[in-house]
Amino acid sequence: MNNDLPSLRYGRLIGVSLGPGDPDLITRRGWTALQSDARWTYPVKKAEERSYALDIVVRAGLAVPADAVELVFPMTRDAVALAKAWARAAARTAELLAEGRDVAFLVEGDASTYSTFRHLARAVRELAPEVEVETIPGVSSFAAAAACADIALAEEDETVAVIPAAYGVSVIDHLLDEFDTLVLMKVKPLLDEVLDLLEARDLLATSCFVEKVGSPEERVVKDIASLRGEKVNYLSLLLVQNPKRARGELRRGCRKRAAATEIGTVATTAEEAA
Template sequence: MTPTQDKVTYGRLIGASLGPGDPGLITRRAWEALHSGARWIYPVKKAEERSYALDIVCRAGLELPADIEPLVFPMTRDATILAKAWARAAARTLELLAEGRDLVFLVEGDASTFATFSHLARAVREITPEVEVETIAGVSSFSAAAACVGKALAEEDETIAVIPAAYGISVIDHLLDEFDTLILMKVKPLVDEIIELLEQRDLLATSCFIERVGAPDQRVVTDLASLKGQCVNYLSLMLVQNPKRARGELRRGCRKRKEAVA
């Protein structure tokens, strides 16, 4: 840096978790960030598309700032397209932060759980490490879903696993024997296959499907067989509990081994 150059003072990049759909689940800390005077940015899959995260703050009754801006993160597995999109998003984010003003990135659900924000923050800091990043924790879709249907995800020594359904039926089948509760995220592409597996395992009665939890068009389905052949929303998940598994088996086994060593 030459003597005539001024050092850039970057604003903070803030990931504001908004919860999965119900504006009542926006935390006080996220609410304060939204009212802090920071500029807002939000993710979309393609230009001119409506943002689910933006819908949440609209339902909360907040007025959208005039300078709010979308960032495009395309839904594709093409590595070249993704790399270019992430580079553009990180570069634009840095341009805005270089104005010295804090930047609030609107995040549906929780910013640390299957969220775009962590990837964006990492990409930004790889370019400019001095950028300060704050992540505001929020309510995850699966915890809200469990509360919605009155299910406990885990009690005492029970275990839970959270996985994208895209890992495949064989992995899901294996994990049903390893965990008391299985949370399957993004089930849209494999709904029929998952239902067939649960039928084979006699687990339909202890499983449920939740779509767009907390949103006005939320849908809860306990008769999973009725979903066969249906096109479901991307924002959907399944909660699967296996009562046939020895509850808390892993923890009890660890305790016994510890006692034997002692």
Template sequence: MTTPKTYGKLIGASLGPGDPELITRRGWAALQSGARWIYPVKKAEENSYALSIVERGGLPVPADAVELVFPMTRDPAALGKAWALAAARTVELLAEGRDAVFLVEGDASTFATFGHLARVVRELVPHIDVETIPGVSSFAAAAAATGLPLAEEDETLAVIPTAYGIEVIDHLLDEFDTLILLKVKPLLDDVLGLLERRGLLATSCFIEKVGAPDERVVRDLATLKGEQVNYLSLLLVRNPKRQRGELRRGCRQRQEAREAAGA
């Protein structure tokens, strides 16, 4: 009878968006548990932002830490190959029987690489144990850094990648009290134009590399026009012109109409 191979556990450790003091106690313990560190890079032997967060926290990088390459491209073939290689390498490491902790900037469950990696790993070996350690998201840290509330009482909130496009963003401004626009770099000027047309520049704020030593907060958004900002940037957009609680009232009215019709 063949003895089943024993695999280590794959741990996604959320590190927060830049400030090592935002790493949770649970995440800190995982980093010091003896598990092998795995960290993402965009190109081979390139600096890892996730790794830099831990280094600023004072932890030395283990000599046997392993980088996984996740290229910044929209080419499906290139992405598919990279994901397959990363997952295969992760399974290979876990097959040694030792846990592996994957370093995640921000929160591992929010627009993060870890969820996809874990899914592909489990497609290869379904019984591999996966643990996700939650953390502080970039937009939560940005709200705290700027003093802007994300949502109060019955206000509504939406979080979307800016790549969804200007038409979608324009529509959502009518549906939500606060919009969080992630990865604004490619469409920044277009978004600024939209906010200017809708009179929302004054109630919006730009945050770049929140929590990092070179964090930047810009409240005068007009000064950003034409600028090439960092990839790790976002916009918090508050729409005070939208009637508060509108979505909840609409849902309540529809519920009351259904109840009346069924009476």
């Protein structure tokens, strides 16, 4: 009996961040991964539906390989349906990795920020713990949105928070007093409620709406009150700045320690002189 049979060698699972929509924002590292021998996989909401992530690559001028595989991640809050979809996607990905070839999962935006990829990687590792995972970082949608809207996310000692708008207006209201800039992701379901809050807080003029940033359908709206009652795209966000926010005194530990050292040195020198 031969006990020296080769063990199964899995390929690497690579999360390839593509940026939020503009193909020119694909990093060199991401571009290299796309042109490697890695098998492409990409997310869709329904079988044989258009993939936003895949569209970015196509607009970059790359041909979709004949063996590229779609993975279905339905837009639903049905826990049972979601669990089944995740199980299918993870099993299919593990099956591809078991062929020994790397698998590149195409990710819009950044693979570490509100991304399907991290969830997929965990699910795959539950099936095959030995799978190596590589994450290629990319430009986040809110960084690209701030750039195209000519807005600074933070300057000097300012603070930034990034949250899904789904946390609700009470949480948003609280965070407006804690951060200089608030990035509200996926604002579609609560847009009118958020607009009402920003109007009450007198922050409409210092807020900006950005939809499908970097794509051919990109839209930047600075008169955000005009959006009331409008059905916006799922891929939309609000950048909210609160210039009137009261800030506490900053604790600059290094500077204080440096000052204390200087005082101690002066005192020692004075004692020696005496």
